[in-house]
Each structure stands twice: as structure tokens, then as C-alpha cells.
Amino acid sequence: MILTVTLNTALDITYRVPALRPHASHRVTDVTERPGGKGLNVARVLAALGHEVTVTGFVGGATGRVVRERLTQVADALVPVRGTTRRTVAVVDAGTGDTTQLNEPGPVITPTEWSAFQRAYSELVADADAVALCGSLPPGVPVGAYAGLVRTARAVGIPVLLDTSGEPLRRGVAARPDIIKPNAAELAELTGSHEPLRATQGARRRGAQSVVASLGAEGVIAATPEGRWRATPPARMHGNPTGAGDSVSAGLLSALVEGLTWPDRLARAVALSAATVLAPVAGEFDRAAYEDLLGRVTVTGEATAPEGQSLT
Amino acid sequence: MILTVTLNTALDITYRVPALRPHASHRVTDVTERPGGKGLNVARVLAALGHEVTVTGFVGGATGRVVRERLTQVADALVPVRGTTRRTVAVVDAGTGDTTQLNEPGPVITPTEWSAFQRAYSELVADADAVALCGSLPPGVPVGAYAGLVRTARAVGIPVLLDTSGEPLRRGVAARPDIIKPNAAELAELTGSHEPLRATQGARRRGAQSVVASLGAEGVIAATPEGRWRATPPARMHGNPTGAGDSVSAGLLSALVEGLTWPDRLARAVALSAATVLAPVAGEFDRAAYEDLLGRVTVTGEATAPEGQSLT
Numbered sequence: 001m002i003l004t005v006t007l008n009t010a011l012d013i014t015y016r017v018p019a020l021r022p023h024a025s026h027r028v029t030d031v032t033e034r035p036g037g038k039g040l041n042v043a044r045v046l047a048a049l050g051h052e053v054t055v056t057g058f059v060g061g062a063t064g065r066v067v068r069e070r071l072t073q074v075a076d077a078l079v080p081v082r083g084t085t086r087r088t089v090a091v092v093d094a095g096t097g098d099t100t101q102l103n104e105p106g107p108v109i110t111p112t113e114w115s116a117f118q119r120a121y122s123e124l125v126a127d128a129d130a131v132a133l134c135g136s137l138p139p140g141v142p143v144g145a146y147a148g149l150v151r152t153a154r155a156v157g158i159p160v161l162l163d164t165s166g167e168p169l170r171r172g173v174a175a176r177p178d179i180i181k182p183n184a185a186e187l188a189e190l191t192g193s194h195e196p197l198r199a200t201q202g203a204r205r206r207g208a209q210s211v212v213a214s215l216g217a218e219g220v221i222a223a224t225p226e227g228r229w230r231a232t233p234p235a236r237m238h239g240n241p242t243g244a245g246d247s248v249s250a251g252l253l254s255a256l257v258e259g260l261t262w263p264d265r266l267a268r269a270v271a272l273s274a275a276t277v278l279a280p281v282a283g284e285f286d287r288a289a290y291e292d293l294l295g296r297v298t299v300t301g302e303a304t305a306p307e308g309q310s311l312t
Numbered sequence: 313m314i315l316t317v318t319l320n321t322a323l324d325i326t327y328r329v330p331a332l333r334p335h336a337s338h339r340v341t342d343v344t345e346r347p348g349g350k351g352l353n354v355a356r357v358l359a360a361l362g363h364e365v366t367v368t369g370f371v372g373g374a375t376g377r378v379v380r381e382r383l384t385q386v387a388d389a390l391v392p393v394r395g396t397t398r399r400t401v402a403v404v405d406a407g408t409g410d411t412t413q414l415n416e417p418g419p420v421i422t423p424t425e426w427s428a429f430q431r432a433y434s435e436l437v438a439d440a441d442a443v444a445l446c447g448s449l450p451p452g453v454p455v456g457a458y459a460g461l462v463r464t465a466r467a468v469g470i471p472v473l474l475d476t477s478g479e480p481l482r483r484g485v486a487a488r489p490d491i492i493k494p495n496a497a498e499l500a501e502l503t504g505s506h507e508p509l510r511a512t513q514g515a516r517r518r519g520a521q522s523v524v525a526s527l528g529a530e531g532v533i534a535a536t537p538e539g540r541w542r543a544t545p546p547a548r549m550h551g552n553p554t555g556a557g558d559s560v561s562a563g564l565l566s567a568l569v570e571g572l573t574w575p576d577r578l579a580r581a582v583a584l585s586a587a588t589v590l591a592p593v594a595g596e597f598d599r600a601a602y603e604d605l606l607g608r609v610t611v612t613g614e615a616t617a618p619e620g621q622s623l624t
Binding site: 015017020021022023024025026027028029031062065066069089091093096098099100101102103104105 | 327329332333334335336337338339340341343374377378381401403405408410411412413414415416417
């Protein structure tokens with residue numbers, strides 16, 4: 001079983017409008033709703049890949065009820081809270097295809113609720129093959145939360161992937177997670193370097209054992225104890241990038257659990273990510289495209305490359 | 313008991329954002345939610361005025377549960393449906409104060425659900441002192457729906473106010489409601505005349521017994537079997553006009569049930585409407601402002617004025 005943690009779960013709502021005009025009234029022509037938050041997105045992709053998945057994190061209120069009702073193909077180990085799970089509203093302009101995003105704040109988590117979560121997490125981790133810790137922290141959760149959750153997993157020898165940003169990432173990295181998966185902006189914020197190769201090395205020095213930096217349409221670069229690689233999709237994909245980063249996490253974690261090598265893990269992650277951009281529904285992946293792309297991702301680099309050596 | 317009917321109930325959500333920029337991502341700083349749809353708004357004001365109120369209409373799904381949970385001070389006689397009650401999202405730009413509105417479509421009502429509503433309505437009307445029929449029709453409800461509901465009330469001698477627009481208003485007026493309360497645009501659409509005095513007379517010829525046209529900051533004009541009047545607030549009010557029209561309906565209906573004369577009904581309607589514009593929360597009214605304004609509304613006109621005579 002793979003455990004994914006989403007402390008700030010969401011109900012993701014998508015509105016389609018003919019054209020978004022500020023200060024006007026709009027008739028929404030199409031409404032879709034689904035459970036959201038990075039960890040739930042990762043879980044959805046893992047389940048679609050055939051993995052047994054358990055999801056945990058916080059859920060509450062009327063929105064939380066809808067999130068739970070709509071979870072499918074994953075085991076629900078979410079921890080109830082008194083506050084209300086947030087909504088995110090993506091307003092898609094049918095004319096331009098552009099999206100305007102409105103994100104509610106999460107519920108305030110009380111110290112008692114945070115303690116209850118930590119107890120539940122400790123029990124779940126013991127049965128897990130790997131753990132993904134994903135997304136932002138809701139108000140009330142200590143900024144060092146992920147550092148503690150990383151340590152709990154490492155203490156029982158379970159590999160842990162961390163995908164967050166800002167101070168929670170900085171604190172979490174110091175607890176030595178197995179993998180972090182920042183995008184270019186998150187990596188630059190963590191390390192102070194805007195040069196991705198240098199920054200991945202910097203993130204390793206800060207504590208991350210492996211760093212997989214997602215560079216959008218250019219694929220990923222990885223710095224790991226076993227070597228350094230770059231994985232690139234065969235072409236630039238056109239579509240909706242929502243959830244592409246979560247597909248990278250799902251690809252890495254599923255491949256790790258299956259015992260694949262780093263080059264094969266990266267190829268899967270990049271193929272899944274590209275197939276997510278191509279899918280008509282945000283955050284889903286196009287399975288046929290994934291299977292086609294898997295053999296066409298280019299992975300370059302070398303095993304056990306000495307620190308500081310160029311990839312090219 | 314006053315009965316208000318809201319066939320297309322809603323959960324009204326208000327988001328405050330620092331500045332709305334299309335195609336950007338926004339952190340919502342403040343979220344408020346409350347039951348919406350014109351009839352529920354009218355009911356809230358009637359209850360605040362001390363009247364016993366029952367609300368009916370359709371409600372369904374997760375959003376419908378929230379609407380019911382949040383109804384206070386009114387008796388809930390809403391009819392459950394299989395579809396989901398719509399949300400409306402008002403995005404308030406904290407910089408400019410401007411509002412961008414996103415309205416979901418309502419649930420599709422089945423013929424069985426519509427029949428169930430009509431049975432429930434017939435029973436409720438028998439116990440009512442007055443009825444308000446308010447707002448748009450959800451998909452599936454026949455366009456002549458309000459005409460039938462007006463006839464049901466009139467058959468048992470219960471006064472009925474109709475506040476809707478377009479074809480449902482046109483059909484409803486033909487069934488001879490006691491009062492209609494169009495705004496200038498709805499009145500022009502109904503009668504073809506953009507001249508409010510002439511248009512109110514035109515609406516009476518089409519079947520409405522009394523027509524109270526709301527002219528925004530200028531107050532209302534009324535054409536009734538007992539005479540014609542204009543009621544004007546003492547000054548232009550600055551604030552949020554959301555719900556001001558529903559306060560006019562609540563003012564008219566409460567005053568009718570209390571046996572007040574037309575000039576007193578109109579003074580109450582205009583004072584309540586102005587006090588709604590002044591209230592900090594959209595759709596609430598400022599009670600102190602209402603009590604202050606009530607004696608300062610100017611009502612001009614005359615009883616039993618012959619058709620066609622000028623008000624001025």
C-alpha cells in the first residue's frame with residue numbers, strides 16, 4: 001500500500017463560462033467537482049496505475065462530506081476536523097481557454113486535531129510501502145509538520161516523497177526525505193539558485209537524498225545518490241498542465257515501490273506528466289498517450305556521477 | 313403565516329479577494345455562505361420584521377443540505393429533489409468594491425418532482441395569509457409555472473405577489489396576481505414601454521392588479537386599483553444594492569398582511585430597501601436605518617386616480 005497525505009484537502013470545482021469579464025454577471029454553462037489537493041491527485045493516478053492506495057489528511061464540514069463521497073478506488077483514512085474543507089474554483093473562459101483560479105483558505109486545525117492526525121499517520125505508515133507528503137499546510141498546522149512526518153516514516157524505514165514549497169519544504173528537507181519534487185520556482189526559493197543543475201545539488205546538500213526537479217515542458221532533472229539524469233518528453237505537449245506535477249510524484253513513487261531503476265522511474269514520471277497535459281479533463285492522464293510516450297522519453301545522464309560534474 | 317416560494321434556491325457564496333485579475337490565481341481572504349434565491353431573501357426580511365414565515369421550493373444535493381442547515385427563523389417546507397441546488401459565487405474585489413458574479417444553473421426538475429411541489433404548495437397556501445412567488449425557474453419547470461401557482465392562491469382567496477422576469481412573468485401576469493414588483497428593465501420587457509408610468513399601466517392591462525415598479529435609488533412607483541403613488545427615499549443611498557428588491561417585496565407583503573394602506577405599504581417598502589443598501593452585509597437590512605428612514609420617505613400621488621392621469 002502507498003500512503004498519500006493531503007493536509008489541505010479541497011473540493012476542486014471547475015466552472016466553464018462563455019467569457020470571463022470582471023464586474024459582470026456570468027451564467028456558468030458547465031460545473032464539475034472532484035476531490036482535490038495534491039495528495040488526493042497523486043492517489044488517483046497511483047490507483048489508475050493499479051496500486052493499492054490509502055489517503056489521509058484532514059477533512060471537515062459540508063465540503064468535506066462531498067470530498068469523501070467522491071473518493072473512489074482509494075482507501076479513505078482521512079481524519080475528521082471541526083472546520084470546513086476548502087473549495088477551489090477554476091473559472092475556464094470557453095473563448096480563450098484561460099483559467100482564473102480562486103482558492104479558499106483551509107480550515108484552522110486545532111492542536112488536538114493535529115495530534116489525532118499524527119497518531120493516525122504513525123499507524124498508517126507502519127503498513128505502507130511508501131509515503132507521499134503533498135501540498136500546502138492549512139492554518140494551525142506547525143510549519144515544521146512535514147519534517148516530523150518525514151522522520152516518522154524514516155524511523156520505520158519507509159521511503160518518503162515530499163512535495164511542498166516555502167518554509168514547510170525548507171524544514172522538511174532538513175529531515176532528509178528520500179525524494180523531493182520541486183518545480184523550478186520552488187527549487188530556486190529553497191536554494192537561492194536559479195540554475196536548476198546547481199540548485200538540485202544545493203537541495204541535496206540541505207538534506208534531500210534525491211531531488212527530482214520538474215521543469216515543465218522540458219521534463220525533469222534528477223540528482224540522486226545513484227547518479228544524475230535528465231528525462232525529456234519527445235515533444236512539447238499542448239494542453240492543460242493542471243496535475244502534471246502530481247503525475248510526476250505518482251510516477252516516481254509507483255516506480256520506486258516496483259523496484260525500477262532511476263532512469264526507468266524518471267521515464268515513467270515524464271510520460272505520465274506529459275499524458276496528463278494531453279488529457280481533456282484536468283488532472284486525469286490519457287492512458288493510451290502514456291503507454292505510447294513511455295518508450296519515447298529520452299533519459300540522459302550517468303550513474304554515480306561525482307558531485308559537480310556537468311550532465312551534458 | 314406568509315409563504316414564500318423559491319423554485320430555484322441557491323447557496324450564495326461571497327469571496328473577497330485583494331484584486332480580481334482574469335487568468336491569475338487568487339487567494340480568497342474571506343468566505344461567507346448563506347441560503348439564497350429571491351424567496352429565501354424575502355423570507356429572511358419578513359422574519360426579521362416579526363412575521364411567521366414558511367419557505368418552500370426545491371432543494372437537493374450537498375448544496376441543498378447546507379441551505380437547509382442554514383435556514384433560521386423560518387419554517388422549512390422545501391421539497392427535496394434528486395438534482396443539486398445551485399451555488400452562486402460573488403467575487404468582491406476588495407480594492408474597487410466591484411463584484412463579479414458566477415451563477416451555476418439550477419438542478420433539472422423532473423415532472424414527478426414538479427407534481428410533488430404543486431401538491432405541497434396547495435396544502436401550504438391554505439394556511440397562508442399571503443404568498444410571494446419569487447425568482448427564476450430551474451430547468452424542467454414549465455414556463456407557465458407561476459401562472460398556475462397564482463391561480464391556486466387566488467382560488468382560495470390568498471393574496472399573491474409575483475417577482476420574476478421574462479416569459480414566466482408574462483405568463484404569470486395573465487393569471488391576475490395581486491401584486492407584481494418588476495424593476496425598470498423587467499417592466500420594459502413585459503410591456504414594451506421604457507416609460508415607467510406608462511409601463512405600469514400597461515402591466516395592469518395585461519392582468520396584474522397592482523404594479524409596484526422599483527426604480528433603484530429613485531424609489532418605487534405604484535399603479536393599483538386604489539390609486540397611483542410614487543415613494544422616494546430622502547436621499548440617494550450608497551452601499552450594496554444586493555437584495556434591495558427583495559426587501560421591497562417583503563415590505564409590501566408584510567404591510568399588506570398587517571392591513572396598511574398603499575401609501576404606508578410603499579413607505580415601508582422603500583425604507584426597507586434603502587436600509588438594505590446601507591447594511592454592510594449584502595441582503596441584510598440595517599434596522600436603525602430602517603426605523604429612521606420610515607418617517608422620511610416621501611409618498612406622492614392620489615387615491616383612485618383615473619387611468620392615464622399624470623402623477624406629477
